Amino acid sequence: MLKLHGFAVSNYFNMVRIALETKGIPYEVVQRFPSQDEDWLSLSPIGKVPCLETPDGTLAETIVILEYLDESFPDKPLIPGTPFEKGMTRQLMQMIKLYIELPARRLFPGVFFGGKNSDAAVDEVKPVLEKGVRALNTLGRFDPYLIGAGPTAADFMLMYSLDLAAAVAKKTYDWDMLADITGSKALLDRLNEDPIAQRIAEEKQAQMAAFLSMRG
Ligand SMILES: N[C@@H](CCC(=O)N[C@@H](CS)C(=O)NCC(=O)O)C(=O)O
Secondary structure, eight states: OEEEEEOTTOHHHHHHHHHHHHHTOOEEEEEOOOOOOHHHHTTSTTSOSOEEEETTEEEESHHHHHHHHHHHOOSSOSSOSSHHHHHHHHHHHHHHIIIIIHHHHHTHHHHHSSOOOOHHHHHHHHHHHHHHHHHHHHHOOOSSSSSSSSOOHHHHHHHTTHHHHHHHHHHHHOOOTGGGSTTHHHHHHHHHHSHHHHHHHHHHHHHHHHHHHHHO
């Protein structure tokens, strides 16, 4: 059986988890926190979570794992359609990672973990997020899902990235980022209403206090 390594507060872990659950793929969770321990690095070369143990070996990097799942379990595709349509979903996945999640993540220490963000980081992140917002407005259809009638892997990346990025934008710049992405608030509400998403959110909430005290 597939083994998903990670922990319930991790947004990347939850992107993979919701894909596994939505597709109905059997899997086990192995609770793991990021580290540079030798045994973990032998599974996840950079030491991050998530990582997926498959019958053929181990894969790290969320987009790689999502692609592996869709190719190995073609029912209920999360990167559906023609090569071009698949390209559109993949394009959004990359835009969300590179221009929403990663820049926002630079400011997590000051926003979520009681640290202080440097002025340089604060200045550098905003224009990148603005480009990400512009790309989502250009590429997203929000009708009702990001790119079509059903959720894709891009929706799952969005729901576990945009919530955090919006919190970063609000606290750092007093910027209501969701108001600037037409349809995004309704889409996040729709995605979060799903019973699978609610279960994942409950597990995240249950682990949150322990996670924050571990970091503090
Ligand atoms: N590019 C990685 C990012 C994963 C990631 O940043 N995971 C976080 C937890 S949500 C982590 O392991 N952080 C520890 C670190 O950055 O060393 C992916 O797509 O899976």
